[in-house]
Amino acid sequence: MDMLQIIDEGGTLVSPDLLPGDETLLALYRAMRRIRHFDERAVVLHRQGRMGVYPPYGGMEASQAGTTFALTHDDWLLPTYRDTGAALTYGLPIAQVVLYWRTSPHGWAMPEGLKVLPFYIPIATQYPHAVGCALAERMQGRSNVAMAFIGDGGSSEGDFHEALNFAGALSAPCVFILQNNGWAISVPTSAQTKAVNLSKRADGYGIPGVRVDGNDIVAVYHATREAVERARRGEGPTLIETVTYRVKPHTVSDDPGRYRTEDLTKEWLTKDPVVRLRAFLTSRGTWSDEHEAALVQEITDEFEAAVLEADSYGEPTPSEIVDHVFATPTPALSEQRALLLEEYGA
Template sequence: MSSISAENYPTIRSVGRLRAMSSIADADPRGPQHDVLRILDEGGHHVGSHVMPPVGELLAGYRALVLARRLNEQTSALVRQGRLAVYPSSRGQEAAQVACSSVLSERDWLFPTYRDTAAIAARGVDPVEVLTMLRGDWHCGYDPVAHRVAPQATPLATQLLHAVGVAHAARLKGEDGVVMALCGDGATSEGDFHEACNFAAVFGAPVVFLVQNNKYAISVPLAKQSAAPSLAAKAVGYGMPGVLVDGNDYAALTTVLGDAVSRARAGGGPVLVEADTYRMDPHTNADDPTRYRSEDEVAEWERRDPLVRLRAHLIRAGALGEQQESEFAAAAETMAEHVRDGVSQESEVDPEELFAHVYATPTPQLREQRALLRAELDGLEA
């Protein structure tokens, strides 16, 4: 059994303490409080009492962070060049993106949002395939079953219900797979989030809900979304553990998420993890973040950059030198070149695909519409 408990993490304590209060007026309206769990501070120093993950794992994690950062940079550039329709960058959130995939086994599932391209690539999916949807194609670009990665979901929180369903089905079949369900702070305001958490807790589904709290639902700040002391505090209402972790601390993330996955796999039920992080780039290329946040705010969070933090720790530990950094940078450039070449390839468009996956047996109306389209295309080609 994993070590996620009130003794080992600053998880939400029982609301039973409210019964001991003399009156409701004594209760804190913000509910239970807890601190942010951190293992590495902004300077890369080991803080607190939690054990540092093995240096080899941290070094591999740093390499993955370098690739994730380069993917964000390269893909954002492709949007500006008009070779991609849109790209929701996760720059600044790479620690959460990489950590959530690194703790999963091959038999586990990842349920991502539209902003989790780096997490899917860290799972081993070809980034060119991941970007297929963002080019405006009709499908997600990769085989979800082969990779155990669900299609990226644009509507907020809808994929969380699907994630719980997959996890519950695995339990019914006697499998020990775990589902990592990703969402942002804005998604926690959706009814789908509540339904997913409630169902998962009631049925003990092996799900880890990772909320990447990047402080804004497009332009709406967290303070205008929730009055709770943290999003992890919402876990108490569902009867599951809630952990608030520094989302820019890769060491803390792998520790907490690894324990949560182990707990779920062992039958301990779901866990809600809130990663306290920040979206450094605009919401998408269509967004102007200067309308709702200041340059000073962004600069403060850039000082907490997850790559800078882990790099400082590894250099101090003697595990990262110029040779490794050069190798990691070269690998990132090779990946970026692959992305550029892949995205530059023109997709083959077949208009008749509009009718290919609507019904297993096409209806008379669809057959008629397809015939009309075929006739028009034949006329254009004549």
């Protein structure tokens, strides 16, 4: 099979032997619907001047929720700037995410006990970091894994290849997620590589590569869970390519109409991951309009409460820009902080 799929675009079951139980299906749907609500409201907050530049992930919810859902809170999550949905699914509080994308220092430090690293803006740097996190866990006698994300554009970076080679050679317990969403900002995947199946890049490093329908959350979860379990057993890393599409702009300041027609976007909208799973659940009698209304109300209330919490924080002071760089400040940072305090005050 070239690409793993369990539920097709029309919501029809095509691989019944791989279907999880209803409890898991409902939890996957809730996770997807919840992060879609955040993504939609985040764009509104930006338009209201209440959030900074934000990279939407609309249309990629299955790729982000389905992968992260396979982790435990003892594992590591290393997201890119477009993986807010993955971090929310993992447990990062909504209020902190809002503060982060407001560029407030109050949102920079990750919560104690939650093994998630800040959103990466440099392309592909999180892949080698994931290998380090995974090897550190193994050296301490634990069976935890590290999951890192990258886009199709990032797979052309040196860090991507170095990390796969490093992880493969040392059998690091890593799960590498390659979200092939069709675009590296304004560059289509076809313009940056002749490779069609990016998961085959794993072959060069002697590790498994899996290609999955990135808009089928059930297939994404199935493939990721197998990779996580494999890593946990000490059998090394896996590269998972989730084939999806960036239906939203690169960021809220981007105009995709300048570099692509919307015909392909409209085609991908018919493969909407949220609509797909809802159609399947409805056909099984496990979801209804009443269930949907109750869920929307729940996640709306959660989001609004989180925004109020984010609004309760005061304006950051200039010196706070250096407070979350190292646990123990270096001499240079201490000097910089003192200079900021001297010039701007506390």
